[in-house]
Amino acid sequence: MYGLLMIDVAGTSLDDSDIELLQQPQVGGLILFARNVQSPEQVRALCDEIRKVNNEIIIAVDQEGGRVARLRSGFSPLPAMGKLGELFESKPTEALKLAYQCGYLMASEVLAVGIDLSFAPVLDVNGVSQVIGDRGFHQSPEGVVALSTQFMRGMKSAGMATTGKHFPGHGSVAPDSHIAQAIDEREFAEIENHDMQTFMQTQPWLDALMPAHVIFSKVDNKPAGFSSKWIGEIIRNQLGFDGVLFSDDLSMQAAHVAGGAGERVLASIGAGCDMALVCNDRESALEALKTAQTLDYPNQQRMAKMVGKVPNWQGSLESTCQQFPEWQACRQAVAEFL
Numbered sequence: 001m002y003g004l005l006m007i008d009v010a011g012t013s014l015d016d017s018d019i020e021l022l023q024q025p026q027v028g029g030l031i032l033f034a035r036n037v038q039s040p041e042q043v044r045a046l047c048d049e050i051r052k053v054n055n056e057i058i059i060a061v062d063q064e065g066g067r068v069a070r071l072r073s074g075f076s077p078l079p080a081m082g083k084l085g086e087l088f089e090s091k092p093t094e095a096l097k098l099a100y101q102c103g104y105l106m107a108s109e110v111l112a113v114g115i116d117l118s119f120a121p122v123l124d125v126n127g128v129s130q131v132i133g134d135r136g137f138h139q140s141p142e143g144v145v146a147l148s149t150q151f152m153r154g155m156k157s158a159g160m161a162t163t164g165k166h167f168p169g170h171g172s173v174a175p176d177s178h179i180a181q182a183i184d185e186r187e188f189a190e191i192e193n194h195d196m197q198t199f200m201q202t203q204p205w206l207d208a209l210m211p212a213h214v215i216f217s218k219v220d221n222k223p224a225g226f227s228s229k230w231i232g233e234i235i236r237n238q239l240g241f242d243g244v245l246f247s248d249d250l251s252m253q254a255a256h257v258a259g260g261a262g263e264r265v266l267a268s269i270g271a272g273c274d275m276a277l278v279c280n281d282r283e284s285a286l287e288a289l290k291t292a293q294t295l296d297y298p299n300q301q302r303m304a305k306m307v308g309k310v311p312n313w314q315g316s317l318e319s320t321c322q323q324f325p326e327w328q329a330c331r332q333a334v335a336e337f338l
Contacts (some may be wrong), residue, residue, distance in 0.1 A: 002056050002303035003028030004269060005292045006246070006277045007285045012038050014049050021285070022053045026292040028303065029058040029275055032115065033070055040113050040317035042076045047114025048313075058275075058306050063110050063118040065102060066134055074317060075109050076331050078102055079338055082126060082134030084147050087337075092146075098148045098337055099137075101153025101330040106325035107308075111159055112317055116308035119210060119246070120155070121148045123164045124171035132171045136268040148198065152205040158324055159309025162205055166212035166248060167235065168224060169195025173214050182214040182223075191216060200239060207305055208244035209235065209275070222267075231272035239252040244302050247276045251284060260284075262291035274298040 009018045021027060030050055034200065037043055047059055053100030061070050068082025079102065088095035103121075110118050125144055126136030137147040141168035152162045168191055173184040181271040184191070199209065211225035224230040225247045235241050259267075268276045275298060278288040311323045321327040 001025075001028075001267055001297050002058065002275075002300060003292065004030070004275050004295060004298045005265070005285075005288060006031055006060065006275050007123060007289075008033060008279045008281075009036065010282075010332075012036055012042055013046055014053070017282075019053050021282075021289070022050060022057070024289055024293070026289060026295070026297070027054065028056065028298070029060060029277070031060045031062075031277060031279060032062075033279075034072070037071055038073065040071075040109075040338070043071065043113040043115070044313050044320075047310075051114070058117065058303065059115045060117050060119060061115050062120075063106055064135055065106065068135055071110065073115070076105055076334065078106055078334065078336060080134040080138045081147070081151070083337075085126070085136070085138035085143055088138060088143055088147060096146060096150045098242055098333065099150035100154040100157075101326075101333045103151035104158050104324075104326050105154070105330040105334050107155040107158035107160035108321055108327045108330075109317065111308045111310050112313075112320040112324075114310055114313075116310070117161050117163065117306055119163045119165060120152045121151050121162065121164065122166075123148055123202065124166055124169050125198060127171040136171055141201075142193060143334050144198040145201045145337055149202055149205055152202065154330070156205070157326065161308065161323055163208040163209035163244075163246060163308045164199055164202060164215070165210035167196075167199055168192075168210045168212070168216070168230070169198070170212045170214055171195060173269060182212075184214055184216045185218060186216070188216070191219070203239065203241060205243070206243055208246055209241065210246045210248050211235075213248050222271075225273060226264075226267040226271050228271045234270065242302070244275065244306055245273045246299075247273045249277045249279045250275060250279050250288070251279050261287040264288070265291045266295075304315050 065078030
């Protein structure tokens with residue numbers, strides 16, 4: 001059974017406390033950070049070790065490209081998606097092809113080292129946000145839709161599920177929700193006609209969504225990820241989205257409005273998220289786990305769709321990636337662009 005909590009570990013291999021935590025009911029996911037990464041070989045060994053302890057677990061990472069890339073040493077570098085947006089202005093056909101190649105290259109290398117998914121793509125329209133910036137594909141919803149659709153085509157061709165973030169859009173609010181409270185005071189109609197378009201128009205390609213830790217005060221007084229209005233009424237009913245809903249990291253500053261770690265998990269799952277992320281704070285993860293174990297398991301069929309097509313390890317990243325027919329060509333094209 002896939003549990004509802006996604007946690008993290010401190011090092012490049014598991015210690016006894018990690019093993020004990022991974023064996024707990026309701027631990028269903030693990031996210032890797034840069035501190036967990038030394039080399040492709042080591043990451044694959046770590047993922048294999050995690051799956052030996054818990055074989056029903058979704059392993060995730062943030063490998064968007066540019067400044068948000070946890071897998072660096074030994075992996076192919078990826079441009080920030082905003083660079084594709086710049087190319088799109090003058091050479092749209094080339095940019096769309098490159099977006100596909102970036103999605104395929106990212107997904108094949110992430111899967112090769114045993115990780116199911118990268119939380120990608122970023123569907124925020126690049127506006128005034130301090131935290132989005134060149135993580136966003138473009139300044140217009142149309143540009144984001146065109147480029148991200150090709151990026152997701154690449155991901156899916158390689159065997160990885162997609163996660164659109166940060167619903168309904170973090171790009172038009174300036175504060176960084178990792179460290180501050182983010183409030184967007186626009187009317188729902190304005191959000192729907194601008195920021196939400198990227199999610200609505202790419203919905204057929206989306207397997208999961210991650211709501212923003214942003215309060216859209218004209219819609220609800222709670223951040224979107226804690227709001228049954230956003231999740232139940234808008235995402236599930238109005239948009240008819242039936243994929244997985246991952247909370248953004250509940251350790252982020254903007255999530256603290258909901259109280260302690262246990263209360264944040266309750267608020268997130270109670271609003272309708274399937275899986276809650278509690279990262280970079282083991283004490284909070286243990287507190288969250290106590291609460292999680294009083295709750296029902298998430299929808300198992302929904303969670304199972306997020307499992308990546310991880311290939312057999314062939315001794316090195318390069319040899320393993322040869323199993324992906326387009327890897328070599330995509331790697332070359334992306335390297336030439338960089």
